Amino acid sequence: MIIVMKPNFSEKQLNAIIKRVETLGYQARLIRGEETTIIGVVGDDRPIDRTQFELLDGVEKTMPVLKPFKLASRDMHPADTLVPLNGCKVGAEKIVIIAGPCSVESRAQILETAHAVKEAGATALRGGAFKPRTSPYSFQGLAEEGLELLAEAREQTGLPIVTEAMSPEQVPLVCKYADVIQIGARNMQNYALLNSAGDAKKTVLLKRGMMSTIEELLMSAEYILAKGNSQVMLCERGIRTFEKYTRNTTDINAVPVLKQLTHLPVILDPSHATGKWEYVNAIARAGIAAGADGLIIEVHPHPEDAMSDGAQSLKPEKFAQLVKEVRRIAEAVGRC
Secondary structure, X not given: OEEEEOOOXXXXXXXXXXXXXXHOOOEEEEEEOOOOEEEEEEOXXXXXXXXXXXXXXXXXXXXXXXXXXXXXXXXXXXOOOOEEEOOEEEOOOOOXXXXXXXXXXXXXXXXXXXXXXXXXXXXXXXXXXXXXXXXXXXXXXXXXXXXXXXXXXXXXXXXXXXXXXXXXXXXXXXXXXXXEEEEOHHHOOOHHHHHHHHHHOOEEXXXXXXXXXXXXXXXXXXXXXXXXXXXXXXXXXXXXXXXXXXXXXXXXXHHXXXXXXXXXXXXXXXXXXXXXXXXXXXXXXXXXXXXXXXXXXXXXXXXHHOOOOHHHOEOHXXXXXXXXXXXXXXXXXXXX
């Protein structure tokens, strides 16, 4: 339920309403807009008698929130959430580009890549220290050593770090080094991990599961938001279909659908969505044209030698060209 306050409400009236909500066993989420102040009432699924709030001083009206994702819904939060990242606000007019290798392999590799993507115009550096792999025999990442190398790359370039946590136990360690916790597609419904990321109060990049619906993605985001962490970015990275010519199928529809349903910023991952570097540029352009707030791109100086995802990684010069092209698309659609 949403409680809409009158334009001339007093702080005393507001506090009394919040206290009433909490006394009934619900959580009150205060959202102050430029023109309207609302209180979001969230909790269990018990029906709420809205009339008891409509009679309170300072209340203009109440409205139900019918969607199961309450805090992620635009009904609850009409204005876009802007997530700070490297002097930018993800979700604002300027698009952001996160780039780097699938996994941190060595000091030379991550530093070379970091400087290259910085020079090309990247907003942040991505790189996996912990890697969830289909095969237990594949490279699993350098763990804390990889995090230390990412921190060194940030020190040299100024780029904030985006890296994945795979379990609740890894969240404190990742938070020690990273600026953004990535929750990967395979962990989208790892509810213990979602709760830990919410408690950490660190910016989260939440990837859609390869066989998950848009609503399931938003319900996963709800876990993080329910912990009081509003700094969440959603990532569309392709879904599994019958098509074999690409690694996944890019659900470009998800971009405008998410922008309509939720106030959270939306990032597109054309690297995982296609699985082939030849298609990354085209899908990146399409994502920005469709309304994505940014991109996350895999870049490796020597993709042929990459220990993971080399087939979908761009060489630095190809990435630099991509940045130029998507910036032109952004300008064409009224962004920058």
